[in-house]
Amino acid sequence: MAFTHQRGTASHPIILVLCILLVLAVPVAAAPTTELHVVKLxxxxxTVLDETTVDYTWLEGNLPVRGDGETHYYLQGPVFELEWERVHPGEPYDPWNPGEDVNVKEKDMGAVKGTDLKEICNLxxxxxEEETVRVRAADGMSRLFPYRNVYEPEPRQGPIVITWYRADEGYVPDYYSGMRLVFFADTSTNPDGLHAFGVSDMRECFDPDYWYFFQPGLPTTTGLSVQYVSEIVIYSDEEPTGSIHITSTPSGAAVYVDDEETGDVTPCTLSGIETGSHAVRVETEGFAPPxxxxxxxxxNAVLEVEFNLSPETGTIAVSSVPTNASIVLDGNVTGLFTDTTLDAVPVGEHTIELEMPGYRNATRTVVVEKEECSILDVVLFSDKITPAEPASGIGSVAISSVPTNASIFLDGNATGLRTDATLDLVPVGEHTIELRIPGYRNATRTVVVEKEECSILDVVLSQAGGETGANASTGHNGTPAGHRAPVPKNPLETFIAAVLNFLSVMFPFFGTEGDLPGTPGQKSTPAPGGDTAPPVPTGTPLLPAPTPDDTWITKNHSGGIYVESYPPGMTIVVDNRRLVWQTPHIVYGLREGLHSIRVEESDPDRSGEDSGYRFETVQTWVYPDSIATVMLDGVTPSYKKTIQVDSEAYLGEKFTVNGLFPAGTIPDDAEIEGATSWITVFRNGTYLSYRTPHSIEAGKTFTVEPWSADTVSIGICSSPEGAAAFIDGFPTGEFTPCRIEGLSPGQHRIQVSKPGYLPAGDVITIPEGCSTGGVITCTLREYTHGDLLVESTIPDARIYLYGRYTGEKTPHTFSGMSIGTHEVRVVSENDSTTVEDVLVNPGETTRCLVTLKE
Structure with missing residues (x-):
């Protein structure tokens, strides 16, 4: 008995352990949910645009209630052949069951009440239009629905309702499958008058991409009825936005973003700015544009941008007769004396006052132009001279000569001025002007000065010993020298006229082209068949050649990505927009900035069978006129950990992980993987590589120390040439062939990219102590592509591809587009138009002209 007792007591723990193991072996079923997290991405x-969390009591109390708690709603399960034969003996099998009489009554969803999914989305x-919403369960199951089926459902489908009450069970959580998605269909297609959403209804109401199959060839609507709904996620086409707060010293500067005037002046905060890179500048009159x-x-953040504006300046050359007069600028004593030049004078109108003991103060107004020298010549009058009678006064004489730089004598007295110049404060009456210059005959003219008027004197000097006639002098329009005229509106015209007059008089003296002094190194023999260019007279000013800044350069705002996957043949999803292409493939026409990339199995039957592939969603940065590489591995397990990157020396500097964008800003989190990860800090044009220790634990801080060693350069070549060069994800601004300075020893990712070609590159290691990084040569492989020209009847309309704004406006040509059909959407201020099936052919430019309403 004792032995038996011992065996019996021993068996109890064993049974207990087995029971525990059995319990653990059974998966925990998802429980009914009572609240929803609603988010719009x-x-x-x-980026989260908006989000909220509500429970069933709030939904019932604040939004319209669907259902009366008495009417039953039905879905339709898969129509199996055996069941079809039982109901339709001898008839051809049709899994779509247009008669809606197989496996319908068995799928009674009950007498339910709930809230329209549309009303929930509106929160x-x-x-x-063209946006989608994902209804997700607590256990991870989810279904995706397009705008039309949520907001414009056909009666045979009915509203999509998230139910939280069932008559025979009550509210959630007693409603054991709630919250549950149910279609509140009408009775129009059911022969028994049931509110049933059948598989044939699904075929008619849904696009094929959203049909659900129990297994290939067996459609069902019950698979759309998500149970334990916990989250509603809207994938919108709205660009994520932030704000820019812009200040300037001085304030009041006009603000431009991406070369477009905003209408705001500093200080201001611009809201609703789409995320990504933007060019900001300010302008104000009188200040150099920074x-x-x-x-x-x-x-959802505010970025601070500050501009310190420098005044635009010119100079004023101030001379006087006599010299050594004190110069006062705009009421402020400069400490300078004539003759001198005032530097860095802000552009605009200024007042110059000259003060000198024994002479009357002279005040003049001068307009200073940007980077130009304004000339002011003043004759000071003794304060001992008795003021003229009221009928008397002063005027001025504008004197020009060919050649210039002749000394000016007034009434036999040296003025200290040289032509071309203006004599101010000349007493009214008759005066004698004499011009003297070495190598030329002196020229004497008589002028009559009228009160507050300017007499104009133009003189052509004859070379000493020349055979030309007597010195001639004429005023404007052929009037005699000394003719009184109002102050000319454009003194430059006077000078040009004098030069032309001089050429007409002196040209016979120069003789033939062969008599002209040659320019060193200049070839005089014309090109065969070409015209002989006329000689350029010595001293004739030439217009400067256009500089590169004078040429308008169009800046593109879009680029592309090259998406690869392992295994290949996966459907590409960009920014939650499912594309028609499969990996590997180029997607071109994406706006500069951050994009989300993932791939899905290309399963036309939507059977939902699990292949075991696990692809992550990655983010990549697109640069204009470049193609970024994205590789997605669905087989190899990922062992990533997140660390913190910090540095006192490099606070606020950008860094990348493994040479891939997007970049972080120190301090920031970084996701690393494996034993070969490295951080590259970009600082003052250098690329500083730091290997992360393999032993660092998740959540720990990796401190970047200041770099003390030398950096080296690397040569980058490509075939073909002209590819943009990137170091560790950072654009260098250089194109192959090129040499990039500032690479530290360590690992670096070198990439080159050119529209129309697959990007290429490699990871290199520069050893310690090297004097150079060597040369890397990349071969770019061309892919089949064409160009897409998008125009619109209203210019400057925004162009959308793949459901997102490209950053480009009409008219614009997208180079390197993948061949095939594209959907083009163009949006103006008052209208938008979508053109489907725009076919891009290889090696051609496809023109898409979009008509917009004004």
Missing amino acids: AADGV VGGMA DEEWVNVVA
Whole structure:
């Protein structure tokens, strides 16, 4: 008995352990949910535009209630052949069952009440056309629905309702499958008058991409009825936005973003700016335009941008007779004396006053132009001279000569001025002007000065010993020298006329071209068949050649990505927009900035069978006129950990992980993987590589120390040439062939990219102590592509591709587009038009002209 007792007591723990194991082996079923997290994501699939959380009591009390708690709603399960044969003996099998009489009554969803999915979406701003919403369960199951089926459902489908009450079970959580998605269909297609949403209804109401199959060839609507709904996610086409607060010293400067005037002046905060890189600049009259600032706008954040403006300046050359007069500028004593030049004078109108003991003060107004020298010549009059009678007064004489730089004598007295110049404060009456210059005959003229008028004197000097006639002098329009005229509106015209007059008089003296002094190194023999260029007289001013800054350069705002996957053949999803292409493939026409990239299995049957592939969603940065590489591995497990990157020396500097964008800003989190990860800090044009220790734990801080060693240069070549060069994800601004300075020893990712070609590159290691990084040569492989020219009847309309704004405006040509059909959307201020199936052919430019209403 004792032995038996011992065996019995021993068996109890064993049974207990087995029971525990059995319990653990059974998966925990998802429980009914009582609240919903509703979120609206931006077009990048990451940025939250709006979100809220509500429970069933709030839904019932604040939004319209669907259902009366008495009417039953039905879905339709898969129509199996055996069941079809039982109901339709001898008839051809049709899994779509248009008669809606197989496996319908068995799928009674009950007498339920709930809230229209449309009303729930509206809590966070609602949906727009071409947008989608995902209804997700607590256990991870989810279904995706387009705008039309949520906001414009056909009666045979009915509203999509998230139910939280069932008559025979009550409210959630007693409603054991709630919250549950149910279609509140009408009775129009059911032969028994049931509110049933059948598979044939699904075929007619839904686009094929949203049909659901129990298994290939077996459609069902029950698979759309998500149970335990916990989250509603809207994937919108809205660009994520942030704000820019712009200040300037001085304030009141006009603000431009991406070369477009905003209508605001500093200080101001611009809201609704789409995330990504933007060029910001300010302008104000009288100040030199500062360099534009490229800023990276972050969603739901305010970025500070400050400009310190420098006044535009010119100079004033001030001379007087006699010299050594004190110069006062705008009422402020300068401490300078004539003759001298005032430097760095702000552009605009200024007042110059000359003061000198024994002489009357002289005040003049001068207009200073940007980077030009204004000339002011003043004759000071003794304060001992008795003021003239009221009928008397003063005037001026504008004197020009060919050649210039002749000394001016007034009434036999040296003025200290040289032509071309203006004598101010000349007493009214008759005066004698004499011009003297070595190598030329002196020229004497008589002028009559009238009160507050300017007499104009133009003189052509004859060379000493020349055979030309007597010195001639004429005023404007052929009037005699000394003719009184109002002050000319444009003194430059006077000078040009004098030069032309001089050429007409002197040209016979120069003789033939062969008599002209040759310019060193200049070839006089004309090109065969070409015209002989006329000689350029010595001293004739030539217009400067246009500089590169004079040429308008169009800046593109879009680029592309090259998406690869392992295994290949996966459907590409960009910014939550499912594309028609499969990996590997080029997607071109994406706006500069951050994009979310993922891939899905290309399963036309939508069977939902699990292949075991696990692809992550990655974010990549697109640069204009470049193609970024994105590789997605669905087989190899990922072992990533997040660390903190910090540095006192490099606070605020940008860094990348493994040479891939997007970049972080120190301090920031970084996701690393494996034993070969490295951080590259970009500082003052250098690329500083730091290997992260393999032993660092998740959540720990990696401190970047100041770099003390030398950096080296690397040569980058490509075939073909002209590819943009990138170091560790950072654009260098250089094109191959080129040499890039500032690379530290360590690992670096070198990439080159050119529209129309697949990007290429490699990861290199520069050893310690090297004097150079060597040369890397990349071969770019051309892919089949064409160009897409998008125009519109209203110019400057925004162009959308793949459901997102490209950053470009009409007219614009997208180079390097993948061949095939594209959907082009163009949006103006008052209208928008979508053109589907725009076919891009290889090696051709496809023109898409979009008509917009004004």
